[in-house]
Amino acid sequence: MPQVRNPILPGFNADPSILRVGEDYYIATSTFEWYPGVQIHHSRDLANWELIIRPLNRKAQLDMRGDPDSCGIWAPCLTHDGSNFYLVYTDVKRKDGSFKDTHNYIVSAPTITGPWSDPIYTNSSGFDPSLFHDPDTGKKWFVNMLWDHRRRPLLFEGIALQEFDPVAGKLVGPRKNIYQGTDLALVEGPHLYKRNGYYYLLTAEGGTGYDHAATLARAKDIWGPYETHPDKHVITSKDHPHAALQRAGHADIVDTPDGRTYMVHLTGRPTTQMRRCVLGRETAIQEVIWKEDGWLYLKNNAPVPSLWVDLPAERDDKPYWSTKHYTFEGGELPIDFQWLRTPEPERIFRVADNGLTLIGREAIGSWFEQALVARRQTHFSYDAETVIDFSPEDERQFAGLTAYYCRYNFFYLTVTAHSDGQRELLIMASEASWPVGSLRADMLAEAQSVKIPNEGKVKLRVSVRGKELQFWYAVVGEDGKGEELKKVGPVFDASIVSDECGGHQAHGSFTGAFVGVAASDLNGTAKKAVFDYFEYKPVEHKSDRYEI
Known part of the structure; x- marks a missing residue:
């Protein structure tokens, strides 16, 4: 397969959530205080991407007047339940200090270009929400990180799970803190998957800087207990300061029609002695493999992300340089x-x-x-x-x-x-x-x-x-x-x-x-x-x- 150089979405494209529907791939990324909210890129080959829509484009869905810098839309999650697209997101109204005002919503649409619904409010207990559609039970599960203003200095309480009832349009039943993360701390960015009888929970840890990482855990029951990956972190550059791709973490995975698995993740490329990332947090991609022990690993150079990756097609760089x-x-x-x-x-x-x-x-x-x-x-x-x-x-x-x-x-x-x-x-x-x-x-x-x-x-x-x-x-x-x-x-x-x-x-x-x-x-x-x-x-x- 052709080798393509990372990142696949250069410039400010943080917190990627990836989805495949048939032959089409979509990546949703954070937009923070920039309007309209959430960027969605489309690809047919994982190498060439086109920005096609920002779905949060009217007042009923999003009003960020007064949101401080780097607040607004955090870590959207894009999913599909076989009939409709779902997008969950946080509108952050305050982030600095002990208190955070983090309002989580769900919108849906029959097609990726809409029309996207008015939002359903879910909770404000934390940020980085995602929605998991259980293929076996048909239930929908809402996960987000929990914020505890008493838990100084870390404040990150863990990952919360609760059922979402799409008919009632609200969260129902008990809420449980299912995973507290590792000693790297600052656990956030949860995504749930199901494979071979296990529920897999992929989270982000270590903050958004140079200690950032993605951590994987699994359990037989969706409520846990969750055991952590034997290597803890499936992707990180924190112990490799000279790697080309830094700040690697906040990831999501997708399967190709031919059975391969890829992970998208945020990354940064520092260019000065002071390690400043002018282009912000970008989206990169890595091929990953499931080994006999049932755990996911980077195909090459684990856990350090590779600058080059094998993808199903070559990238046309002419649009990028035009x-x-x-x-x-x-x-x-x-x-x-x-x-x-x-x-x-x-x-x-x-x-x-x-x-x-x-x-x-x-x-x-x-x-x-x-x-x-x-x-x-x-x-x-x-x-x-x-x-x-x-x-x-x-x-x-x-x-x-x-x-x-x-x-x-x-x-x-x-x-x-x-x-x-x-x-x-x-x-x-x-x-x-x-x-x-x-x-x-x-x-x-x-x-x-x-x-x-x-x-x-x-x-x-x-x-x-x-x-x-x-x-x-x-x-x-x-x-x-x-x-x-x-x-x-x-x-x-x-x-x-x-x-x-x-x-x-x-x-x-x-x-x-x-x-x-x-x-x-x-x-x-x-x-x-x-x-x-x-x-x-x-x-x-x-x-x-x-x-x-």
């Missing part, structure tokens, strides 16, 4: 793009024949309503550019191009105005992002602001080459032709836009880098900015040590 030029036509936002939190996108953007119009709302760091539309960074090096038509009246109106992780981590080249009305370019960034050392404070101040004509469009570009980020601009004339692009601002450390610099404690930042456009009007007058197009161009660069 330039994406988005012209924002037809009234619909291209599927590559998402926005933040709100189920009322008409209040923050419109797609029309003249391009993408952003309606200036709150600041770029708002947790409620901000006009920010972006796509994932899927390469370590790239160029992204746009042309903006924006006439700000003062310094409280600004719009432009952003490399964005969260409210704590972003770089933002804006068209704005001085208090006297003179239009200018201004670079905004999280405080920790500004260079230090040889760049004196007065030089930094000069670098932040560049006066530009009060009329006309402006071309904005960001160039990322590994850990280096540089902004560029050019004034566009009435004939549509622009000046030669000029550098603006210093070279920034692009690796700051990463999980490891997300402004939270360890295991607290979960998304990945985006690049896109934004607009704010802190005067509250909803000033509009129009973007003619958006272009994302992958660039092969020597610093891309782990590039696929």
Whole structure:
């Protein structure tokens, strides 16, 4: 079989849940505070994947206004019971500290593209829910991790099991804590399977950082007791700091029609001395085998994930390396793009024949309503550019191009105005992002602001080459032709836009880098900015040590 290089879903695609229905494979991944919720990719061969839908796309299903960074949709689970698709998910309203507000829901649909139902609320006792359809009894079982705010400092109580009644639309019967995990702790991400008379429970442990792992346990009875795998962890990079794929864990398994078994798992690819994963947590795949002892093992190099894996087909890498030029036509936002939190996108953007119009709302760091539309960074090096038509009246109106992780981590080249009305370019960034050392404070101040004509469009570009980020601009004339692009601002450390610099404690930042456009009007007058197009161009660069 052809060898394919991991990850299969590059860029921010965390917590994969995989499903096969007939000849079709689907992977659902977390989207956190990005709207619409849950990404579902489709494949016929496990090697080539296409994003086909984000099913949580209306207010009745999901409203994340006020959800903090890295909250929102955690660890969805996609299943099929022979008739319908089921998707279970958590909407996290608070995560930091001892208390977590984690509301779990179930939606269903006759086909993968919908229509997806309004949600059924199940519980709020923990996160990472999944649904298991018992092939022998026909019962449906709901599992999620249990959170105990008294159990400091770990707080992870174990894995809860309870029956779900689809007719009544609720959990019924007793709830039991069926597995407390291993000494690695932080047990979460449960998935149940049945094989050869055993119930298998696959969990995630060790947090989401460099100690992450997937642990397997089994029992003859669904209620337990569950015995742990003889090697404890079926996949982990925690004891192999030089492996290409790090942070391996949170896994799910699927069988192929010819009897092979594959495991998908999240992973991260650090690229700097500080081990920062700019692309966030990605989805990789490994072939696994069932041995005579009835346990599952990685086929190669267990338990360390392999960069290369045998798959049924070769991957076509041309789409991955092609330039994406988005012209924002037809009234619909291209599927590559998402926005933040709100189920009322008409209040923050419109797609029309003249391009993408952003309606200036709150600041770029708002947790409620901000006009920010972006796509994932899927390469370590790239160029992204746009042309903006924006006439700000003062310094409280600004719009432009952003490399964005969260409210704590972003770089933002804006068209704005001085208090006297003179239009200018201004670079905004999280405080920790500004260079230090040889760049004196007065030089930094000069670098932040560049006066530009009060009329006309402006071309904005960001160039990322590994850990280096540089902004560029050019004034566009009435004939549509622009000046030669000029550098603006210093070279920034692009690796700051990463999980490891997300402004939270360890295991607290979960998304990945985006690049896109934004607009704010802190005067509250909803000033509009129009973007003619958006272009994302992958660039092969020597610093891309782990590039696929």
